[in-house]
Amino acid sequence: MNKMHGTWISELKNLLQEDQVTVNPTVLEQHSKDESYHIPHLPDVVVFPKDAEEVREIMRFAYKYEIPVTPFGLGSSLEGHVIPYQGGISLDFQLMNQILEVRPDDFLVRVQPGVTRTQLNKELKKYGLFFSVDPGADATLGGMAATNASGTTSVRYGIMRDQVRDLEVVLSDGRMIHTGSMTAKSSSGLYITGLFTGSEGTLGVFTELTLKVHGIPEVTTAARAVFPSTEAAVRTAVDILSAGIQVARIELVDDRSIKQVNLYNQTDYLVKPTLFIEFHGNEAGVKHDVSFAESIAAENLCEEFLFEADSKAIAKLWEVRHNLAYAFAHKSPGKKMMVTDVCVPISELVGAIKDARLAIEKTGLDGALLGHVGDGNYHAIIMINLSDSEEVKKAKELNAHLVDYALSRGGSCTGEHGVGIGKAVYQRKEHGDALDIMLDIKKILDPKGILNPGKIFKG
Amino acid sequence: MNKMHGTWISELKNLLQEDQVTVNPTVLEQHSKDESYHIPHLPDVVVFPKDAEEVREIMRFAYKYEIPVTPFGLGSSLEGHVIPYQGGISLDFQLMNQILEVRPDDFLVRVQPGVTRTQLNKELKKYGLFFSVDPGADATLGGMAATNASGTTSVRYGIMRDQVRDLEVVLSDGRMIHTGSMTAKSSSGLYITGLFTGSEGTLGVFTELTLKVHGIPEVTTAARAVFPSTEAAVRTAVDILSAGIQVARIELVDDRSIKQVNLYNQTDYLVKPTLFIEFHGNEAGVKHDVSFAESIAAENLCEEFLFEADSKAIAKLWEVRHNLAYAFAHKSPGKKMMVTDVCVPISELVGAIKDARLAIEKTGLDGALLGHVGDGNYHAIIMINLSDSEEVKKAKELNAHLVDYALSRGGSCTGEHGVGIGKAVYQRKEHGDALDIMLDIKKILDPKGILNPGKIFKG
Known part of the structure; x- marks a missing residue:
């Protein structure tokens, strides 16, 4: 990458309208970070596609010149998913924010990836429907599908992957596919809808989502x-x-x-x-x-x-x-938040929470526990001063301890926040040789390694 | 394959106990067919592994000599999934039929692939629990996961894929992986549990399943x-x-x-x-x-x-x-049953059923309609005389018509029976360029093409 730095951005500008490609420092800075404690990194350029055809054109361009592409929704991710550590293009979906179709009889909607969940729920209310996944932040639906988000309502209605019927995906070389259909179930082909959901922009870029919605309860x-x-x-x-x-x-x-x-x-x-x-x-x-x-x-x-x-x-x-x-961020100005996200089988939850409380106390850090206990998923919120290396070290050790505890009891290092950059280090431990299969899949879908490089899989 | 026919079977016999490897004609014949109208084909040998280590040994052997391996549960599949069209090994799981663990607090069970659903439900009843997926036939759970079975209860409790938390899978070269964990949710790695579920033995062989179970309702x-x-x-x-x-x-x-x-x-x-x-x-x-x-x-x-x-x-x-x-089979001795399995969005169901009824009448064949209407999934049951080529042709045309109708309305060629040999012909039409991604995945997981060859993907 960057072999032709300086020239490729102007070539990219020729592909789109002027206001769709920017190197404005403020905009670059906005696309250098998410809500996590991970260190920001600037993209070379931020691009705002208007439709799937433009996304295809951008991907063909990036594929040709081997330029990294990092999809960006609203930046509410918690493990550095949208931070473009290798620079390149930050692909911002804010212009693709249309609700394309509501099908009340089918309990389905078709949306563009930049639609936010509150935007969708406002529209659905007219039909007596609602979109169930509620991660707290008003994230985009594209981002929520990319990280397989969940949240408070998943104990009843399921996680993001349970709602995704079909994804329109632009692949690294610009090909476009539909992963699923509009039916409630199918046993046709291989189930790649679920594979792309939660792939954090590492396998393809979503340009349209067909999602399940629910009737507002009586x-x-x-x-x-x-x-x-x-x-x-x-x-x-x-x-x-x-x-x-x-x-x-x-x-x-x-x-x-x-x-x-x-x-x-x-x-x-x-x-x-x-x-x-x-x-x-x-x-x-x-x-x-x-x-x-x-x-x-x-x-x-x-x-x-x-x-x-x-x-x-x-x-x-x-x-x-x-x-x-x-609330925690508010009372600790200057500090950044580290949120752990392990998930354990419910029968292990009482022990896990007890252990986590002790572990936090041992570090002397300021930390609270909360979580989606119906799913066995809990968070420790730790406020840390990133310039205090001792504090950072302690927080990372705490995170590692909680992950080890969960993995040794049939758990997962991340229940809902995703891997991003923060959990990549735990992938081998959690998945063993299955990680090799995941790496093989990554390789065939992203042979040039341009799709959100360094995320999920260590760079 | 079969370069060394005659000698490889005796070599295989040396790997296992004598009664685990058979070429008995009756046993071969039992493993040459399923419950469908598809033409039977004999395997060269039927092998009965006792544990995962034996499955690994068999797969290493098959990989080395490029011998096709077709997993076999109880033969209740409806699209020829278990028919070994290229001969080789029929891998029968009847000796791997142990319920390994019931975890009532976690609503989970760990089972071997040869356990049947009624066997499991008998055990679960002691705990006030039940396994929800009910395809009618008393299939094995390994087979149900392989075809992503569903049935009458899926409208409420979900399909087979929704119940599978983790699969222990032996890959074509004998490597063994776990695809998931025991948690209610996870956003770690890529979601390959769902990829293997419904892969019909084409990506790997299941040796253990961790499944979600439900409380018996009040x-x-x-x-x-x-x-x-x-x-x-x-x-x-x-x-x-x-x-x-x-x-x-x-x-x-x-x-x-x-x-x-x-x-x-x-x-x-x-x-x-x-x-x-x-x-x-x-x-x-x-x-x-x-x-x-x-x-x-x-x-x-x-x-x-x-x-x-x-x-x-x-x-x-x-x-x-x-x-x-x-009931239909009983009244038509000598005839075989063709069951169509399309699924449409619910809003299209009234029209689809009306069209199907007309289409059946037009053929003059003996056919009924039934189905899981809550999921938009319905079956036409057609009794056909396989030696009457005109009847076979009409039945196949009817099937194709129903599939075309469903696909043109956002549907799927198979809601629950799977692709097998019967729906392979519709895969390109249903999945478009996404089929290339599925083929790529098949290639990396089965580079020698020995895993249930000819199923899902045309041979």
């Missing part, structure tokens, strides 16, 4: 359940799932996080380990589920089980939950 | 809803789904099929298009869902909405449904 109820210990809260979550109660969300927010919530949101929640729970269904079914869940919580010494009365209060509860990361 | 209720027309029945299914009612099964059985049901099972069901519906949930929720579904059916001129009172009657209903294929 009744939504939410509650906060307060416990004497984190273990009691986690045990309650496990028991609720074992009882077959179909919760729509079940989130652990530990006492350390509740304290931060109160400071940031002017709430006065009891500063104790808490479950935020949501129920969806018909009126009779939800009533039954709620009282069953309440009795399970009581058996685990629940101290308070408080319902949020109306849709505004419920929205506030989840806003508080989603803003937690910002 | 209440199960089933009903038969009888309609004046197939369209009214299908419209009801679509409306029930649109209303967000979480049916556990919703099956169309057309009047032609009901007639056959009555003959074969000594039932006296009204000979009209019928929906078989099942509801799962808590008592209050199911009651609400049932009355809502009943009112939707009434709006579509439902003539009878009859509940099955107890678990025995419910079991009988599904037995009747599952035996439908056998």
Whole structure:
């Protein structure tokens, strides 16, 4: 790459309109980072395609000159996915933000990759539908498919991969394919829709997505359940799932996080380990589920089980939950956030959370625990001063410890944030010889190594 | 292959115990066919491995001598998947039929590929759990994962791929990998678990499966809803789904099929298009869902909405449904069954079924329509005399017509039966240039073309 630096950018400018190709320093800087603690790196140029044909043209160009291409949605990734460590083109999808089709009878939508999830949900509401995956950030759907995002509602509605029916993908050499169909199921061919979902821009570039959507439930109820210990809260979550109660969300927010919530949101929640729970269904079914869940919580010494009365209060509860990361960032100016993301089988969750709490205390770092306990996925949020090498070292050791613990118990190093640059080091340990198969697939789809190089696979 | 025919079988015998390698003509004949109309072909030898290490040894041997290997479960496939058209080894998993571990808190089981679904469900019942995928036949779980089977319950619990957390796979050269983990979700590496699921033995051989299981619902209720027309029945299914009612099964059985049901099972069901519906949930929720579904059916001129009172009657209903294929076979001795398997977006289902009914009538063949209408997946069952070339030609043309219709409306040539030999011809039409990516993946995983050659991909 860069053999012809200086000349290729002007050649690229000839392919598109002037305002679609920029080397403006502010724009480059905006495309040099995500929301993680990973060190920023500037792209050589930022390109804004308007349609799939332009993406094909850009890819043919990049393929010819072996220029790295890093797709960019809104930069809300948490493992450096969009940081162009080898420079080249940052491919920004903000001009491809159209909702192309809503098919209410099929529970499907067709969207361009730059559509955000709140933009989609605003449109879907008109049809009594909603898009279920909620990672907190208002990410683009292209980015969410690229990282296989999930979040608070996955315990009920599934992860991003479960919603993706078809992807229009431009390959590294400019060929374009459709990976799936519009049907609820298919046993035709090989399942490459799921392979591209979560491939973090390393196998191809998405130009259109067909996604599953859901009917807005008749009744939504939410509650906060307060416990004497984190273990009691986690045990309650496990028991609720074992009882077959179909919760729509079940989130652990530990006492350390509740304290931060109160400071940031002017709430006065009891500063104790808490479950935020949501129920969806018909009126009779939800009533039954709620009282069953309440009795399970009581058996685990629940101290308070408080319902949020109306849709505004419920929205506030989840806003508080989603803003937690910002709440921590807010109180630690100058520090960056490291968020761990391991996932374990549910039966291992109580032990894992207990171990994580001890491990954080041992480092002396400022850290809280929260997570999607219904999926066995939890996060430690650690605020670190990147210029303090001792602090950075401790945080990285903590991350490694949590990953080791999870992997030794049948877990995964990342439940939902993806690998990016931060988890590449754990890939061999987690996947063993299967990593060789993944590397082989990467090689056939990206023979020149221009698609988001250095992500998932160590560069 | 077969360069050293005659000598390689005796060499293979040295690798294993005597009774694990057979050329007995009866056994060869049993491994020459499945339940489809496809022409049988004998393997050279049938091998019965006892564990993964033996499978690895067999694969190393086959790789070295370039001998085709076709995995064999119970032979219940419907597109010739297990027919060894190039001879070689039929790899029968009946000795690998152990349930290795049940993890009730994790809703997981670990099984060997030769375990059948009724064997698993018998064991799971002790824990209040069940395995949800029900294709009718008592297939092996290895076979069901290989074909990405689904069936009557997928509308609620998902298809086989949705249940597979991890596969232990022996690759063509004898390497062994694990594709996934035991967690509810992961965004680590590339999603190859889903790639191997549905790969029909063309990418690797499964030696262990970790599968998701579900809690037995508190209440199960089933009903038969009888309609004046197939369209009214299908419209009801679509409306029930649109209303967000979480049916556990919703099956169309057309009047032609009901007639056959009555003959074969000594039932006296009204000979009209019928929906078989099942509801799962808590008592209050199911009651609400049932009355809502009943009112939707009434709006579509439902003539009878009859509940099955107890678990025995419910079991009988599904037995009747599952035996439908056998019912047709029974009345047409000497004929073979061709079952089409297209899947369309739900909004296209009414039109598709109407078109299929006309197309069958045009051929003059004996055919019925039934299917998993909740998924947009339906089957035409056609009984054909394989020695009547005109009849065979008509049946194949009908199949092609139904596939064309589905593909032109965003559908798939196979919802659940898989490609095998019968749908290979439609792969380019359905997948376009994506088929090249699938072929590339096939090549890296099976460079010598020894894994179930001729299946999915044309030989």
